[in-house]
Amino acid sequence: MGTLEVVKWVSRLPWVAPRRNDESGMKNAQLTAIESSSADAILIYDLDRIITSWNPAAERLFGYTAGEMIGQSYLSFVQFDKIDESNDLRERAWSDQTTLNFRTVRLRKDGSAVPVSMNISPIYDLSGAVNGVSAIYRDMTELKDSEKQNALSAAIVAASNDAILSYSLDGKITSWNPAAKRIFGFSAEEMIGNPYSVLVPAEKAGEAAEFPERLLRGEIIANHETVRLRKDGSEVPISLTVSLIYDLTGAVIGGSSVARDLTELKKSEMRNALLAAIIASSKDAILSFNLDGIATSWNPGAERIFGYSADEIIGQPPLVFIHSDKSDESADILERIRNGQPIEHFETVRLRKNKSAVPVSMDVSPIYDLTGAVVGASAIYRDITELKMAEQKFRDILESSPDAMVIADKTGTIVIVNSQTEEIFGYHRDEILGRSVELLMPSRNRAIFPGYWERFFSDPKVELMGGGLQLYGNRKDGQEFPVEIRLSPVETANGVLVVATIRDVSVHKNMIRQLNEMNALRSEFVAIVSHDLRSPMTSINGYAQELLNEWDATDEAKKIDYLQIIVRNTEYLAEFVEDVLQVARIEAGEYTFNIRPFDIRLLVQRVLDETASAGDGRRFEFTVPSDFPNVLGDEDRQWQVLTNLLSNAVKFSPSGELIVVELSCIDDFVQVVVTDYGIGIATDDMSKLFMKFGRVSNHGVLKTPGNGLGLYICKTLVEAQGGRIWCESGLGRGSSFIFTIPSAT
Numbered sequence: 001m002g003t004l005e006v007v008k009w010v011s012r013l014p015w016v017a018p019r020r021n022d023e024s025g026m027k028n029a030q031l032t033a034i035e036s037s038s039a040d041a042i043l044i045y046d047l048d049r050i051i052t053s054w055n056p057a058a059e060r061l062f063g064y065t066a067g068e069m070i071g072q073s074y075l076s077f078v079q080f081d082k083i084d085e086s087n088d089l090r091e092r093a094w095s096d097q098t099t100l101n102f103r104t105v106r107l108r109k110d111g112s113a114v115p116v117s118m119n120i121s122p123i124y125d126l127s128g129a130v131n132g133v134s135a136i137y138r139d140m141t142e143l144k145d146s147e148k149q150n151a152l153s154a155a156i157v158a159a160s161n162d163a164i165l166s167y168s169l170d171g172k173i174t175s176w177n178p179a180a181k182r183i184f185g186f187s188a189e190e191m192i193g194n195p196y197s198v199l200v201p202a203e204k205a206g207e208a209a210e211f212p213e214r215l216l217r218g219e220i221i222a223n224h225e226t227v228r229l230r231k232d233g234s235e236v237p238i239s240l241t242v243s244l245i246y247d248l249t250g251a252v253i254g255g256s257s258v259a260r261d262l263t264e265l266k267k268s269e270m271r272n273a274l275l276a277a278i279i280a281s282s283k284d285a286i287l288s289f290n291l292d293g294i295a296t297s298w299n300p301g302a303e304r305i306f307g308y309s310a311d312e313i314i315g316q317p318p319l320v321f322i323h324s325d326k327s328d329e330s331a332d333i334l335e336r337i338r339n340g341q342p343i344e345h346f347e348t349v350r351l352r353k354n355k356s357a358v359p360v361s362m363d364v365s366p367i368y369d370l371t372g373a374v375v376g377a378s379a380i381y382r383d384i385t386e387l388k389m390a391e392q393k394f395r396d397i398l399e400s401s402p403d404a405m406v407i408a409d410k411t412g413t414i415v416i417v418n419s420q421t422e423e424i425f426g427y428h429r430d431e432i433l434g435r436s437v438e439l440l441m442p443s444r445n446r447a448i449f450p451g452y453w454e455r456f457f458s459d460p461k462v463e464l465m466g467g468g469l470q471l472y473g474n475r476k477d478g479q480e481f482p483v484e485i486r487l488s489p490v491e492t493a494n495g496v497l498v499v500a501t502i503r504d505v506s507v508h509k510n511m512i513r514q515l516n517e518m519n520a521l522r523s524e525f526v527a528i529v530s531h532d533l534r535s536p537m538t539s540i541n542g543y544a545q546e547l548l549n550e551w552d553a554t555d556e557a558k559k560i561d562y563l564q565i566i567v568r569n570t571e572y573l574a575e576f577v578e579d580v581l582q583v584a585r586i587e588a589g590e591y592t593f594n595i596r597p598f599d600i601r602l603l604v605q606r607v608l609d610e611t612a613s614a615g616d617g618r619r620f621e622f623t624v625p626s627d628f629p630n631v632l633g634d635e636d637r638q639w640q641v642l643t644n645l646l647s648n649a650v651k652f653s654p655s656g657e658l659i660v661v662e663l664s665c666i667d668d669f670v671q672v673v674v675t676d677y678g679i680g681i682a683t684d685d686m687s688k689l690f691m692k693f694g695r696v697s698n699h700g701v702l703k704t705p706g707n708g709l710g711l712y713i714c715k716t717l718v719e720a721q722g723g724r725i726w727c728e729s730g731l732g733r734g735s736s737f738i739f740t741i742p743s744a745t
């Protein structure tokens with residue numbers, strides 16, 4: 001602005017209206033100088049709001065030059081929504097009032113708003129009437145900023161999770177935020193004005209005392225880990241950042257501390273350290289992988305089990321340690337993990353680096369990021385080689401048992417069976433596993449089973465099921481069989497199981513029955529033998545005594561009679577003893593046969609001749625066939641059979657009756673038939689014929705007592721030589737005894 005313009009400008013100032021005296025002129029000049037050099041915008045407007053004065057600061061503040069504004073309406077730089085406010089201020093001035101430090105905003109030439117503080121005063125004319133208004137504007141932009149800053153700082157301090165506190169040079173607390181209360185337990189009221197040192201444990205007093213010195217040396221104390229005391233006396237681990245507070249002159253007037261509570265961090269650090277130690281020392285393989293199946297961690301256990309080092313696995317192609325034929329399985333696992341489903345105790349096989357297979361039990365859990373999305377999985381593999389071997393051993397033991405072994409759990413569900421169970425009960429194991437043991441018992445016993453089972457599990461110990469009662473097993477085909485069941489509890493990882501050893505005792509029962517029968521037979525045998533021996537011996541003894549005592553008094557004919565009786569009985573005894581011995585030898589398996597071909601026709605003829613010479617004029621009929629094959633057998637034994645059959649025929653048919661012997665060839669056998677026309681045998685007795693001591697009633701017509709061993713011996717001898725023997729007869733119509741011998745051709 002040029003001098004002229006200044007003069008012109010000043011001359012327009014109402015309160016510096018030209019005065020005649022010098023004093024007022026001086027004053028005006030001073031005012032003009034003040035006005036033009038003022039840092040505050042100064043403007044004057046008249047009663048019509050027309051600006052009459054606009055100083056350089058106004059130009060700086062609002063961007064309009066004096067030339068642009070003088071003569072313009074004041075309202076041109078009042079924001080539309082501030083016009084009322086402006087009118088009020090004008091009214092106040094009109095009515096003689098001054099407004100001080102009024103905060104508002106005004107518009108700059110560029111349209112931006114500027115915060116201002118206004119002092120508004122009325123201007124009087126010489127008559128003392130108000131004829132204008134002066135307005136002084138102070139730019140509040142910077143002040144506003146620093147106020148904002150302060151408010152923000154205060155909010156941050158209040159909202160901070162860290163304790164923020166300040167203290168004066170004498171160590172007294174001057175500010176204390178809410179987090180400080182949370183962390184240390186003291187309220188602001190309790191702490192402000194009190195010494196900071198109450199927070200410092202004795203062993204940290206030196207450290208705290210050194211801080212100001214260190215800071216003054218220019219050291220930075222930031223994130224310093226230490227401990228402080230809580231109100232309750234306990235220690236709290238903190239991370240401390242300390243700074244000095246200076247006044248405007250640069251003098252230190254105090255300090256401030258920001259303390260972060262490290263309790264949780266320390267806890268999680270400890271947890272992490274613990275976890276890391278566990279993972280490192282675990283015998284199990286612990287690893288993690290991302291959703292592409294690429295390993296992201298690999299512990300020493302994994303290295304031990306699979307043989308790969310962490311470097312060989314981490315970041316390598318997906319799951320190289322997976323058995324090649326299990327790749328479908330690992331795709332399934334990844335799929336399940338993607339869906340957030342964990343996998344528990346999954347037994348499978350993995351491949352070691354050296355290509356050997358290792359049986360493992362795996363547990364896999366998804367890993368989530370902070371948003372809850374699955375990003376990978378952690379897997380724990382347990383080497384179950386030994387477990388599998390033990391299981392195999394256990395199975396081998398189960399399989400080696402001659403008894404059915406059924407392993408069931410507390411609910412009676414069958415978990416393991418051996419192959420004997422399949423054999424004895426007639427089920428395939430797949431039909432039994434997972435079913436109730438009730439399946440294997442007769443339906444009538446099932447009702448009492450649950451109670452019994454519960455009682456067993458309340459005090460499990462080895463016991464015989466049913467306590468001596470006869471129990472029965474139920475086969476798939478519904479057949480029942482007697483069983484003996486021994487229950488033994490076994491502790492397993494999955495709780496107590498019971499091993500039921502089931503013995504099929506039907507064989508045993510049969511044996512007992514046979515044994516009883518044999519015992520009965522033996523007693524019968526002893527009875528018969530002693531009777532059959534005793535009567536001829538009594539007879540021999542009686543007649544011999546008679547002869548001895550009455551030798552002289554007995555006539556010659558009687559003596560011969562007696563002696564003949566003695567001889568007959570002796571022969572009978574000899575024959576009997578021979579038969580019994582033969583039976584004993586046969587039964588002991590000590591009998592040997594001398595098998596070779598011979599001509600049966602000659603043998604039949606010889607036996608007929610011998611029988612005829614001993615017989616009492618029986619008629620024998622035997623047509624010797626020409627061109628007849630040799631037989632294969634023991635000739636002496638066949639002689640014995642023929643002799644026995646012919647002597648029976650003689651014994652049980654009337655003298656003078658015909659006895660016929662016939663030979664024929666049937667297939668590879670020669671068949672010999674001895675037929676008599678004697679008393680015959682009742683149909684009921686036929687079954688006893690070939691049994692030991694199988695004497696039949698013959699309806700009282702038996703004259704010569706036999707020992708009942710003959711046919712039994714015949715049958716044994718014939719069968720031992722590969723033949724068969726049987727009888728066709730009927731009471732009163734004679735009998736045919738038929739036996740076969742293998743032919744030699």
Ligand code: ADP
Nearest residue numbers: 648649652680695696706707708709710711735
């Ligand atoms: P035994 O030495 O007593 O004759 P066997 O075993 O030879 O013993 O005969 C058993 C029984 O069979 C005889 O006691 C007899 O009752 C009956 N028996 C055997 N052969 C004949 C037959 N040809 N006719 C009628 N009964 C016979």
